[in-house]
Amino acid sequence: MNKKILMTPGPTNVPERVLKAMAYPVMHHRTDEYSALFGEFSERLKYVFQTRNDVMTFPAAGTGGLEAAVINLFSPGEKIIAVSIGVFGDRFASIAQQFGVDVEKIDIPWGSGADIDAIRKAVRDEHTSILVTHNETSTGAYNDIREIGKLAKEKGLLFVVDAVSSLGGLELKMDEWGVDVVISASQKALMSPPGLTFISLGEKAWDRAAMSTIPKYYWDIKKARDYMKKEKPQNPYTPAVSLIAATNESLKMIQEEGIENVIERHSNLAEKFRIEVEKMGLRLFVQNGYRSDVVTSIDVGDGAARLKREMEELHGIVISGGQGDLKGRIVRIGHMGCVDEKMIDMTVNAMQDCMNRMQGA
């Protein structure tokens, strides 16, 4: 097994404290001890989601959380808008389509965030909702959730945000910004191992959920909320206890640092990294104004595969290549979760070394 540094857009490096919390003997999920842990954990999630709403947890990948949102909120034939700025925007739209939702998809050219006017033009009275990816890890661009939230409110749309890779890294104020539904996962900026997904619904979203006719069992959020609201909080089905113990520890770390400080750290490190990348003479793939503070994509042309390989083999730093049409053309470097200046410096130095070798070759 490796001790490599993950500078990928998730899974991210998991702090020792979190790994240790995970390795404690498994507790049974129908005990007072577990209820105490799960109750504490769910409160911490609310802090990071910046919401007073309940946050439900499922053992699943983030894609499961997106599916849970679609299945609980919509009905077959319902007309919604899905904004896509990359692979994960496409995925969210595909999930909705797969369950019979009538999706009007707005495709923004990759490497940019959504233009608010493009969305405004697409919205019609028949649309009930809008799906938006906050941070698009496939391109390194992000969407302005606050601005889109204003439009959603103006148009009376239910606003559903995929924050799988942004929560705890980019600013996201669910209640203040009027986001109706937020979905996230454990393995990105939340610094925990993969395997948990989270979903939170505001009041308006719960009203919509009451009308949804898509069949559901495992993803039934009402049942999940009912179990969470018991005097001793529980889950309908066996929870991933060890992952909850792990994530409870990482959420505690975020609380200790303070969510505002965590966001500011991400912003500062991202800015530092971008400056260094441009100093190396490399081109940032995303246009200015839409560059995400949790992942930076760099257009390295034909060198992408080699750069990715040599970063790992020569420097023990795992970075990611492009997805979809960007395969072989860009590299993507994550700076989310457990990241500090030293790690950014190491990454920059390693990249410089690899670039020198490639130019020398």
Place this chain on the structure above:
Amino acid sequence: MNKKILMTPGPTNVPERVLKAMAYPVMHHRTDEYSALFGEFSERLKYVFQTRNDVMTFPAAGTGGLEAAVINLFSPGEKIIAVSIGVFGDRFASIAQQFGVDVEKIDIPWGSGADIDAIRKAVRDEHTSILVTHNETSTGAYNDIREIGKLAKEKGLLFVVDAVSSLGGLELKMDEWGVDVVISASQKALMSPPGLTFISLGEKAWDRAAMSTIPKYYWDIKKARDYMKKEKPQNPYTPAVSLIAATNESLKMIQEEGIENVIERHSNLAEKFRIEVEKMGLRLFVQNGYRSDVVTSIDVGDGAARLKREMEELHGIVISGGQGDLKGRIVRIGHMGCVDEKMIDMTVNAMQDCMNRMQGA
């Protein structure tokens, strides 16, 4: 956090080796290193499933695995048989009904396994499939999968077995016994933390899956198989890497001991435990012939809640109470996975102590 002994019907005690494997730094799931781990892990699963078929893994609770089976195999309106001998049999039937499958449910009185003639009588030509729970943790009874398998073959029924709490504890030979679909999970006899579910399909089941019309995305087993069949095995969505590393270690332990020896150990320990329970003058809840070798339920009348509480408080041994109609009436003691004679002795001694106190009170 506790260091209590879990003598519950899952989650079960996780060996130190497994906890250590889980606590290694998280590897990225799109690396060669992960592909090697996942490939090895999937082969080990086949050994424990006693099958040559692929076994697909999803980050989810076992209930998710049951949902995956229903969603991938059936279509709305399809007529199937579901045999229920307790809470989990009811659950499997409910999941199928929830997705529009036309379920003929055979309800066997709790505390017994299914009577083969009762099933035979219920089967009609219109039925395509039969769902059966192997080990029913809610009652401590089990179903004779080999016998039901013969009937399923004779009647041309697709045979789907919920082996969540039996696999690695009760004998189950998927290929030899003609089981078409087996579902299991990590936290029972497989001695790992909860959060992974497994599903394996035989050839006939894959043919049925090709005809299924229930919408699916996260649970799409064809996509999961396609990713597993790549030159470097992967998963469509982020896998729960740490749990896979953990379960890979526990599967290795099962291989080291040998699956036949593991099954024999369970059988011997269960028999020993039942003899001791009856020596104490207590009544086994399940009728002879249907007693499971992974969980024993004991009818202790009004004393169930107190016995459960004092076992934990005075002896640090977590056992379970009854579910549904059996709440407050029985206790359930799991002896699955990482169990040895010493643990059985400790449990018996603790129970004897608690019973003495209760009779003295």
